[in-house]
Amino acid sequence: MNTGIPIEYFLVTATLMFFAGVYGFVTRKNLITMLMSVELMLNAVNINFLVFNRYLFPGQLEGHFFSLFVIAVAAAEAAVAIALIINIYRNFQSIDVEKTDEMKF
Amino acid sequence: MNLDSFLLMRHEMVLTIITLMVLIADLSFNEEKKIKVIWLATALFAINTIIGFLPNISGNLFGNMYKNTDLQWTMKNILNLGVLVVLLQSVEWLKSADNKYKISEFYLLVFSTLIGMQFMISSGSFLMLYLGLELATIPMAALAAYDRYRHHSAEAGIKLILSAAMSSAVLLLGITLIYGTTGSTYFDVVALKYANIPLQTLAFIFFFSGMAFKISLVPFHLWTADVYEGAPVNVTSYLSVISKGASAFILIIVLFTVFNSISMIWKPLLYIISVLTMTIGNLFAIRQQNMKRFLAFSSIAQAGFILLGIIGASSIGMTSVVYFVFVYIFSNLGAFGVVSVIYYKTQKENMDDYNGLYHTNPKLSLIMMLALFSLAGIPPVAGYFGKFFLFTAAASSGYYWLVFIAVLNATISLYYYLLVVKAMFINKSETPIAYFKTDVPAKIALSICVLGIFFIGFFSIIYQYLESISFGI
Structure with a gap:
């Protein structure tokens, strides 16, 4: 089952991707970029699922299935989020998060 | 597996059929007839609620991915009742000219989120839990942005979808690990x-953070107030009651069945989060002027009380949580019902606007007072029993300090709930909200709420039934 590349390489990549996504989500001001950051996080999670399945539990398929569902749900989420971003653009003439601050404490 | 076993999923199946029927009805009705979708959907959903109460079957489906026991069954029935009240309350709002062309969208979105919550409650694997959670969240964002030309509503939608996506990514990282x-x-x-x-x-911890986002526990509560304020009133009441109740149900099931071996880790965690949630929710609620924002923070504080029942990890705890959510549905929907009736008649939603309401609209003020008393937990009404059982559950596991803090918080919450009561009954106003007639569906909804607030507390059979189906660690 060993394909040559140790499992740690994949896990480190996935972790880096996930937290790059978190960093992007927190720091970016553009709504589309924030959405892209979330997608990056979801992809990192997918790598985790696949790697765990392939290396640790090669006899079963749960991880593969799960990542397929995550991809499908992420697509649905992106569709709704982009629709809402277009709606924000029509209302505020901008997709900068700093502009969507009409409600605050 | 044979065809009969699909009857296990009766709640979800019937609801799916209803959703499709509403969709077909919307396609086949012409412009003038669109308004009939309201009656069709409400009637169909009432039938669905009744079907839900028929005797149930327990069992598993799809290789343990879907589980149904009396407990899950009861939780779904509780949610169904709540949604029925929400639908009755939103009839008048949907009839307005702005919403004429998108009536059925409301029902489709509400029903799909409800299907998601029911699958989530019945889940027997993390995959089902995740799918249910997403099905309950993604259409919810579209619902929050329902008044899409209103800035606040658009803003609420985008805030909800982005924070929900972020939180579910964190949840998924937990699931991968x-x-x-x-x-x-x-x-x-x-x-x-x-x-x-x-x-x-x-x-x-990753998994719990993701779930805490959905119930809006304190370090993860920042989206709540904005989304609740921006979304249309009826959507807010749906979000604050049904969505929160469903997430609380699944959280308690998962903590008790999956993570029971590490209860010594999640108990201190819940202790801290519970104290923070109650205190911060209450303190922020005091300074709110907008009624929706006010109820948003009050519902954050109520989530802190729910944790009190979970932390005991006993079957009394689970009983008290389910019971509390059942009572909370009626009390909060009563309060939101009055807010929505007033908002759609007069476009007013600030606390100052409620000054002198008792002199012009005595019945509405009385209902509001009852609902707020129930939320605060004043003895004759059901909210008192709900809080009492939660405190009992925590105290019987030895968390006396936590109960003490919770009692203090209940006192603080009494202060701000009474501010509204004072505004309605004592404060004078030059221009009070004029007298108006409440429409019939909203009246029915408010009557159901009042009946619930009064009688759930007195029928001990409800508590005994919930106790017989609950389990501890």
Whole structure:
């Protein structure tokens, strides 16, 4: 089952991707970029699922299935989020998060 | 598996059929007839609620991915009742000219989120839990942005979808680590292999953070107030009651069945979060002027009280949580019902606008007062019993200090609930809200709420039934 590349390489990549996504989500001001950051996080999670399945539990398929569902749900989420971003653009003439601050404490 | 076993999923199946029927009706009705969708959908949903109360069957489906016992069944019935009240309250709002062309969208979105919540409650594996959660969240964002030309509503939608996406990514990271350490996503297999090792603790914390977002516990509550204020009133009441109730149900099930072997880790965690949630929710509620924002913070504080029942990890705790949510549905929907009736008649939603309401609209003020008393937990009404059982559950496991803090918080909450009562009954106003007639569906909804607030507390059979189906660790 060993394909040559140790499992740690994949896990480190996935972790880096996930937290790059978190960093992007927190720091970016553009709504589309924030959405892209979330997608990056979801992809990192997918790598985790696949790697765990392939290396640790090669006899079963749960991880593969799960990542397929995550991809499908992420697509649905992106569709709704982009629709809402277009709606924000029509209302505020901008997709900068700093502009969507009409409600605050 | 034969065809009969699909009857196990009766709640979800009937609801799916209703959703499709509403969709077809919307396609086949012409412009003038569109308004009939309201009656069709409400009537169909009332039938669905009644079907839900028929005797149930317990069992598993899809290789333990879907579980149904009396407990899940009851939780779904409670949610159905709440949604029925929400639908009745929103009839008048949907009839307005702005919403004429998108009536059925409201029903489709509400029904799909409800299907998601019901699958989530019945889930027997993390995959089902995740799918249910997303099905309950993504259409919810579209619902929050329902008044899409109103700035606040558009803003609420985008805030909800982005924070929900972020939180579900964190939740998924938790699930991957759970999968990586146990080799399964099924609850019963995971429960056997869970132990107090660092990676599994980390996985649990990620998972819990994701869930805490949905119930809006304190470090993760920042989206709540904005979304609740921006969304249309009826959507807010749906979000604050049904969505929160469903997430609380699944959280307690997962904590008790999957993570029971690491209860010494999540108990201190819940202790801290519960204290923070109650206190911060209450303190922020005091300074709110907008009624929706006010109720948003009050519902954050109520979530803190719910944790009190979970922390005991006993079957009394689970009973008290289900009971509390049942009562909370009626009390909060009563309060939101009055707010929505007033908002759609007069476009007013600030606390100052309620000054002198008792002199012009005595019945509405009385209902509002009852609902707020129930939320605060004043003796004759059901909210008192709900809080009392939660406190009992925590105290019987020895959390006396937590109960003490909770009682203090209940006192603080009494202060701000009474501010509204004072505004309605004592404050004078030059221009009070004029007298108006409430429409019939909203009247029915408010009457159901009042009946619930009064009688759930007195019928001990409800509590006994819930106790017979609950379990502890």
